[in-house]
Structure formats: C-alpha cells, structure tokens
Amino acid sequence: MIQQLHWGEIQQKRFSAPDTMFANTGRWLYVIGDIDGNFRPRSNPYDLYAFGKPQVGDPLANRLQGVWAQPVKALNGYTFIIESVDDIWPLVDAERFTQTFADVQFEYRRGALTAFRTDFVPKDRPALFTTLTMRNDGTRPIDVWVKFFAYFDLRDAQFTTLGDQPNHGETVQVKGERLVARALRLPKKWAIAIGGAVQSAEVRVTTGQDGHPVGVMKYAAHLEPGAVQAWTIAVVVEMESGAARALKNLEDWLPLRESLLAEKQAQYADLLTCxxxxxxxxxxxxxxxxxxxxxxxxxxxxxxxxxxxxxxxxxxxxxxxxxxxxxxxxxxxxxxxxxxxxxxxxxxxxxxxxxxxxxxxxxxxxxxxxxxxxxxxxxxxxxxxxxxxxxxxxxxxxxxxxxxxxxxxxxxxxxxxxxxxxxxxxxxxxxxxxxxxxxxxxxxxxxxxxxxxxxxxxxxxxxxxxxxxxxxxxxxxxxxxxxxxxxxxxxxxxxxxxxxxxxxxxxxxxxxxxxxxxxxxxxxxxxxxxxxxxxxxxxxxxxxxxxxxxxxxxxxxxxxxxxxxxxxxxxxxxxxxxxxxxxxxxxxxxxxxxxxxxxxxxxxxxxxxxxxxxxxxxMGVQVRADLHAVRVAPQLPVDWEMAELEKLNFGGHTITVDVTRTRLTVNHLSGPDPLTVTYQSPDGSERSMVVEAGNKVQW
Incomplete structure (x- = not known):
C-alpha cells in the first residue's frame, strides 16, 4: 500500500507494508496503530528480539497498540465496518495512508464506495476524534449500515498503577447514545466516554474475543450518486473525576472538532515555518x-x-x-x-x-x-x-x-x-x-x-x-x-x-x-x-x-x-x-x-x-545565552558549497548563520542585548565583534 507524508512543502511517498505502525499524539493522549487501519497486537520489541515472543508475565504483552492516556490505557483499538445486504466491509484494508502530524488519514475503496478515515488527538486534551467520510462514486443510490466498534481495555501502564493495585477489567454501559466505561479498580475516578456527533440508530455492548467489552454504535446511511456523508466519534479519557466528567467533556468537546483540528494544524504549521x-x-x-x-x-x-x-x-x-x-x-x-x-x-x-x-x-x-x-x-x-x-x-x-x-x-x-x-x-x-x-x-x-x-x-x-x-x-x-x-x-x-x-x-x-x-x-x-x-x-x-x-x-x-x-x-x-x-x-x-x-x-x-x-x-554554533555570546566554527561537508541555519533562538536572541566556502555571515535578527559573535576559523584563530539586534557581521 502507499504511505505518504504531507507537511507544508515536505511531500513524501513510498510503498510500505500494511502493518507499518503510525502514531498521532497530543500532550495528554496518543494512538498507535497500523497504516491499513488495523490495530495489530504489539509487544515490547526488545523481548521479541531476545526471546522471540513476549516475556512471560509481561502485563502489556500484545497490548502496546491502541489509545493511551498515560499512565493508563483506554482502548485496544477501534474500527468502522460497512455493511450492506450482500457485503461486510471492515475498514482495515486501506490503499493509502497519509501522515500530516496534525492528523492521520486512511483511504479505502470497494466497488462504488470510497471511504476516508481521519483521526487526530487534540494537542492539549485527553481525547481522540475519528471521522469516517463516505462517498458514492457510482451511478446508483447505496444503502448501508455504518458500525463503529470500540475495543475497551482499561489497563495500567508498565511500572505503575493508578490505584493501590493494578486494574483488571472494566464495566461498560450505554447511557443514552453514549458508551461509558469504568475501571474496576477506581470506578469513581477512571472512566472513558465515547459518543458520536450525529444520532445513532443503535448503541450496545458486546464481548470481544479477549473477554473485554466492545462498544458498538450503528448508523444508517443512504447515499445518492455523488453524495458524501460523514460520522465523527470522540473518545474521552478521565482519570480524576470519573464518568460524569468524562461525559461532560465529551459533550463540550464534540462540537469543537473542527476548531481543535485547526488548532493542531496551526501548531504544526507554525513549528515548520517559525x-x-x-x-x-x-x-x-x-x-x-x-x-x-x-x-x-x-x-x-x-x-x-x-x-x-x-x-x-x-x-x-x-x-x-x-x-x-x-x-x-x-x-x-x-x-x-x-x-x-x-x-x-x-x-x-x-x-x-x-x-x-x-x-x-x-x-x-x-x-x-x-x-x-x-x-x-x-x-x-x-x-x-x-x-x-x-x-x-x-x-x-x-x-x-x-x-x-x-x-x-x-x-x-x-x-x-x-x-x-x-x-x-x-x-x-x-x-x-x-x-x-x-x-x-x-x-x-x-x-x-x-x-x-x-x-x-x-x-x-x-x-x-x-x-x-x-x-x-x-x-x-x-x-x-x-x-x-x-x-x-x-x-x-x-x-x-x-x-x-x-x-x-x-x-x-x-x-x-x-x-x-x-x-x-x-x-x-x-x-x-x-x-x-x-x-x-x-x-x-x-x-x-x-x-x-x-x-x-x-x-x-x-x-x-x-x-x-x-x-x-x-x-x-x-x-x-x-x-x-x-x-x-x-x-x-x-x-x-x-x-x-x-x-x-x-x-x-x-x-x-x-x-x-x-x-x-x-554548523559549529556554540551559544552562551548567559553571556549574550555565540561562537561559530562551521565545518561544511566537502560536497556542499553553502549551508544556512535560519532563525536559531537562544536566551531571547534570534540569529541566522549563513556559511559558504569563502564567507560567514551571522545576522542578529533580534535580542534583548548586543550579541558578541566570535568566528573560529579552521586554523583555530578567533575574531569577535559585538552586534546590535537588527544588524549582521560578516567574515
């Protein structure tokens, strides 16, 4: 399948195995899965290398994948399944995966249907948004059921427990159109709430092959030729105030999906350009x-x-x-x-x-x-x-x-x-x-x-x-x-x-x-x-x-x-x-x-x-922000005629260092004080100049 990266002017693409891992992260939560949309079991790779299998007694053997809000785990994975009269289509066979850092995108095709799954974790909230968008590329109307499956696994991280003992298991209930999971060990503190942005036809709980509960949300879809329809699901994790807080955050954050995504896109856009x-x-x-x-x-x-x-x-x-x-x-x-x-x-x-x-x-x-x-x-x-x-x-x-x-x-x-x-x-x-x-x-x-x-x-x-x-x-x-x-x-x-x-x-x-x-x-x-x-x-x-x-x-x-x-x-x-x-x-x-x-x-x-x-x-840049000074001793590779380090910041100073075979320029773009710039030449000799903000020095 195709794996690609789109981040500003950085555009990359290559063929990759479907079980190649991806991540999308925020400061409070992250998701790990595979680029075809699956969540294959993952274990400590050090153990797999040393023993050929997970180490005996490892509580996280085959469970490193999924949704984590450290120090706890929320889900082993999640998936959408499209069902029609004559077909069941689990969306775990993506043809194309796109990493943007702000979000990840999966593209699927079957018959006249094209499906896109877009996942992202807000930068500062313990939440995950996954959106399925379907388009009918055919010439006839299509009626399908869209089912979302959440595979619960409330589990402590390695080397720690949220309570006084490790948590083993969870209870999951349907509350209105929401799924609410509570940890067995700390049910009044540790909870997960899952819900969709549009009304569902059915919400229920079943049991998975691993014995853990599986939440199911079902939606009816009718797509005319050329029509597009989307469903957004949010997952919210709470570790202090329990199910009521998780549900409130879910209701508050679901309508903010677009603004939260825009905020994260801006974060990575600024990171690239600034x-x-x-x-x-x-x-x-x-x-x-x-x-x-x-x-x-x-x-x-x-x-x-x-x-x-x-x-x-x-x-x-x-x-x-x-x-x-x-x-x-x-x-x-x-x-x-x-x-x-x-x-x-x-x-x-x-x-x-x-x-x-x-x-x-x-x-x-x-x-x-x-x-x-x-x-x-x-x-x-x-x-x-x-x-x-x-x-x-x-x-x-x-x-x-x-x-x-x-x-x-x-x-x-x-x-x-x-x-x-x-x-x-x-x-x-x-x-x-x-x-x-x-x-x-x-x-x-x-x-x-x-x-x-x-x-x-x-x-x-x-x-x-x-x-x-x-x-x-x-x-x-x-x-x-x-x-x-x-x-x-x-x-x-x-x-x-x-x-x-x-x-x-x-x-x-x-x-x-x-x-x-x-x-x-x-x-x-x-x-x-x-x-x-x-x-x-x-x-x-x-x-x-x-x-x-x-x-x-x-x-x-x-x-x-x-x-x-x-x-x-x-x-x-x-x-x-x-x-x-x-x-x-x-x-x-x-x-x-x-x-x-x-x-x-x-x-x-x-x-x-x-x-x-x-x-x-x-580039040989050695900073001394405490002294408002910088020493530069570049060592260009033999095949390069130039290199530029743009907008390096230290201690309130911002500089650009531009070096060629015959010239070194240090531009003091901004700073709280004059900057002492020292050039160390290849023979070890040094020359220094004091440069005011907004000025540059050249040797």
Whole structure:
C-alpha cells in the first residue's frame, strides 16, 4: 500500500507494508496503530528480539497498540465496518495512508464506495476524534449500515498503577447514545466516554474475543450518486473525576472538532515555518532537520504528576527518562522546546531513595527504575547545557544544590569509595562479563565535573568551583593510564573493583571518552581506526561487536559528535546522514530507534541528537545565552558549497548563520542585548565583534 507524508512543502511517498505502525499524539493522549487501519497486537520489541515472543508475565504483552492516556490505557483499538445486504466491509484494508502530524488519514475503496478515515488527538486534551467520510462514486443510490466498534481495555501502564493495585477489567454501559466505561479498580475516578456527533440508530455492548467489552454504535446511511456523508466519534479519557466528567467533556468537546483540528494544524504549521530551519544543497538532509523537530513535538507529553516532559519513544518508552533528556537537551532547546525541556531536567532533581537521579519515571510520577552510575553525571552535564542555551538564572538556582549533592556526595562519594573518580555500579549498558567500574560512567563523571565547575563559577561558589576543578584534573591525569587498552587499540569498557585491572568488552560506549573530549589526541586517532575496522558497518556504529551488531541511533550520534570534536568532520557528517537514513524506512516521517529501522518506531534521541549535531557540530554554533555570546566554527561537508541555519533562538536572541566556502555571515535578527559573535576559523584563530539586534557581521 502507499504511505505518504504531507507537511507544508515536505511531500513524501513510498510503498510500505500494511502493518507499518503510525502514531498521532497530543500532550495528554496518543494512538498507535497500523497504516491499513488495523490495530495489530504489539509487544515490547526488545523481548521479541531476545526471546522471540513476549516475556512471560509481561502485563502489556500484545497490548502496546491502541489509545493511551498515560499512565493508563483506554482502548485496544477501534474500527468502522460497512455493511450492506450482500457485503461486510471492515475498514482495515486501506490503499493509502497519509501522515500530516496534525492528523492521520486512511483511504479505502470497494466497488462504488470510497471511504476516508481521519483521526487526530487534540494537542492539549485527553481525547481522540475519528471521522469516517463516505462517498458514492457510482451511478446508483447505496444503502448501508455504518458500525463503529470500540475495543475497551482499561489497563495500567508498565511500572505503575493508578490505584493501590493494578486494574483488571472494566464495566461498560450505554447511557443514552453514549458508551461509558469504568475501571474496576477506581470506578469513581477512571472512566472513558465515547459518543458520536450525529444520532445513532443503535448503541450496545458486546464481548470481544479477549473477554473485554466492545462498544458498538450503528448508523444508517443512504447515499445518492455523488453524495458524501460523514460520522465523527470522540473518545474521552478521565482519570480524576470519573464518568460524569468524562461525559461532560465529551459533550463540550464534540462540537469543537473542527476548531481543535485547526488548532493542531496551526501548531504544526507554525513549528515548520517559525524555525529554526536548515538549508543546504541536500534536500533530504534539510527535510530531516524539519522532521526531527516534528518528532520532538509528537513526543512532548504532559501529566498531572510531572508537568510537561518528553516521552523517550513510542511504542516502547512512553516514560520520562533522565539519560534521554541529557543526550537530547541541546536539540530540544534548539528546536524551541524551552519550558518543556527545562522541566524535563528539573524532574531529575527529585532523587531516588539512593540519592541518585532516577533512570525512569512513569507519567504517574512513580519511579520505575532507579538511576545507574552514569545517570547523575549525565544529568549534571545537561543542566549546564540548559543554562548555556537559556541563560535562565532561576533555573540554575533551582537545580544547582542537587547537582552539587548528586555529583560530589553520591557519584563521587557513595559510588567511589576508592576516590579515583571512577564510580562503581551499572552503567548505561550492563553485561555480566564487565567489571564494576564502567568507562561511560567514568568519562561522564569527568565531563560532569567540568559542567559543575562552570555552574559553580556562574553561581559565585568559588569553593565548589575549585573542588570540581581539582577532582576533574585528577581524574583526567590518570585516565588514559587506567583505561587505555593497547591490545585492543581502544579504551577498556570496564575495570575490576579490587585492583582496577581492565576487563574489556567490544561495546559501542568505547567512544564516550572521545564524545566528551577526555581522550588524548593520539588515542582518539587510534580509536577511530579501530572503530572503522571492527565496530562499524554500512549503517553506523554497532551496539556490541560479535553479539549484537544492530546499529542504534544514539551510539551513531555519539560517534558523530566525537568525530567532529577530534577533527574528523567527514566521518561526523557521515554519521549524521546515517541518522537521517531512518526516515527512509518504516513509519513515514519518523526517526526510529535503530538504523535503518527497528525497535521503537519513534525515538526521541534519534531526532534530538540529529538536531544537536547539525547545529553545534556541522554548523559549529556554540551559544552562551548567559553571556549574550555565540561562537561559530562551521565545518561544511566537502560536497556542499553553502549551508544556512535560519532563525536559531537562544536566551531571547534570534540569529541566522549563513556559511559558504569563502564567507560567514551571522545576522542578529533580534535580542534583548548586543550579541558578541566570535568566528573560529579552521586554523583555530578567533575574531569577535559585538552586534546590535537588527544588524549582521560578516567574515
């Protein structure tokens, strides 16, 4: 079947399998299904890869599809069925699927009938609208029954429960022309209301094959030749005030269908046109920059417990993750998700019982997984990045005490009894054949000390600034001697607790010392040679040589950053291009978790790190909103004669950066103060000028 993307001037089309997944999202609700209109059972793809089937005891096995208002599920799916005297036509065989980000559209044809299903989730309401439009393309009148089926599945999300115990099941009743479902565990709070915008001939409840209730709404249709008729159904989820509130919201929101859709269309239209935008000779790369921003918008979420934050991915990771936010914060802020991005980081200040930044929280606020040894250092790094991009003093003051406590007392205290700067415990990726001290945790701890040193300086805390600098320099002095493995020509992934003896593993995180700038130039060069010989394939950086040679976007983005940092700009650009390759496979318009496709079909860090790499590495833009300053050191790919980064915003300043082989222009479009612009040329020399808003500088 045909899958296409229509978003402003971005128009794409390709043939795809009918079971390719789609999503439409708002901040309070999302729907996941298949592009032919079906809702096939979906399970954790990690389990499917590891075991070939869902893990035993997984409460969400075969249930990740459908309608979710995290932290709860509402429907396993829904469908329209067209019935005539001699035919039953379930609308699960779409010929064409269209993604616009504001909505999704399915096109069906049978005989003289053409049917269109249009689904959308409002941007700020826990609701879903699905509209069926039918047209008679024949020469004779047609009489049919239109039936809408809602497959209820009121279920808690993974790692959390809305009540004190998991909910198992629901009751569904007909109230007038509405369907009302109540959770068995919290019937006075957790409810769903479903209803149509036009009068139905029948509303009833039956039982599905899985034992859950199925709501049925039936409509009569008579279509003369050329006639068009439409039916809109709304689904409303309520988690606090029960069925009465759900029904009231349904009655209030159903008449607003057109205005709510227009509001969401405007949201994505503004996202596309207001910037930032990227222009180069590579149209695919330019579109990827825009699509990455759309993906971030799709993953922006909100809950009563957490406020606004970002899901790590769909279908697998609709949760708050600390590490994901840490890798993504520059991309989020460059894409103008300022308040949501800052709040995502501030959630990390609510430490777990161990004293660490948690690894994962449910949208309910419950901690799903405690933090690992790399978690707090990554978080501290991201705090400095956020301050650098926003200049928000109040934000810095709110998180600074936790940064000091988390890094100096927990990471370099509880987890580092030997005081060598190498915290013990699980890192980002854990294997049984690794030592207690992990390379990624050690390298990120060094980078976190650098970030804390900068934050302490900004806060005027000279004692902490000196303490962080001393620990940072001490860690760096002995790092290569402890971690460099000459036999493997790269860094060792772990050290043993007792004697710091090396225990290497061929894992992608050997790149982390290069990512953060801790590696010596000689060892960085050797590592690149080793990676290209053993760790890479045509898609990017392998996860683990020999045992899992799939390519994730995050390791590949990490390699890109490391390459740019150590003067390997062409390799860095190649890895950025590989990130955008995911857009050519699977769900259209989506950055996936794997390259070219696989696991989560919509992954936060895939798009965010692409934006980060384009802005900070390829274009070389390093902002200091707190100082009203920016440094620009572009590294054009060899095949490009120009590139332009249009309407980049940071700390109230908006700039456009235009670079050619012979010229760099920085236009200070607007800002609260004059902006100090520094150009760093390829030979490392720097020139600076102060530019008033409305003026530009050129070298």
């Amino acid at each position: 910037g930032p935008r990227f222009h180069s000779p590579d149209a695919h790369f330019n579109a990827a920059f825009d699509l990455a921003r759309a993906n971030l918008q799709m993953l922006e979420a909100e809950s009563r417990a957490l406020g606004r934050f970002f899901y790590a991915g769909l279908q697998t990771f609709p949760f708050w993750f600390s590490a994901d936010g840490s890798y993504d914060i520059q991309g989020l802020l460059a894409a103008r998700f300022v308040q949501s991005g800052k709040n995502h980081l501030q959630i990390g200040a609510k430490f777990d019982l161990l004293g660490s930044v948690p690894h994962q929280r449910s949208p309910s606020g419950a901690i799903a997984v405690n933090g690992n040894a790399a978690e707090t250092p990554l978080w501290v790094i991201s705090l400095w990045e956020a301050y650098r991009w926003t200049g928000d003093r109040a934000f810095l003051e709110s998180v600074y005490p936790n940064a000091v406590q988390g890094l100096l007392e927990y990471t370099l205290g509880k987890l580092d009894p030997s005081a060598d700067g190498y915290p013990s415990g699980s890192g980002l990726i854990e294997r049984e054949d690794m030592g207690a001290k992990k390379l990624d945790s050690a390298a990120y701890t060094w980078a976190a000390l650098r970030a804390l040193e900068n934050m302490a300086s900004a806060m005027g805390d000279t004692a902490t600034e000196m303490r962080a600098r001393t620990r940072k320099d001490r860690l760096a002095t002995g790092f290569d001697a402890a971690w460099w493995n000459p036999a493997e020509n790269c860094y060792s992934m772990s050290l043993n607790e007792s004697d710091n003896s090396q225990q290497p593993v061929p894992h992608w995180a050997v790149i982390v010392p290069l990512e953060v700038g801790l590696a010596s130039p000689e060892h960085a060069a050797t590592t690149f040679t080793t990676l290209q010989a053993k760790y890479m394939n045509q898609w990017g950086l392998k996860h683990t040589v020999g045992s899992d040679e799939r390519v994730w976007t995050l390791p590949t983005a990490t390699l890109s950053r490391a390459a740019y940092r150590y003067g390997q700009a062409e390799l860095g650009f190649q890895m950025l291009q590989q990130l955008s390759t995911t857009l050519d496979y699977g769900s259209i318009g989506m950055f996936h978790e794997l390259i070219p496709d696989g696991l989560s079909f919509l992954q936060l860090w895939s798009g965010a790190t692409f934006l980060r790499g384009t802005v900070e590495d390829l």
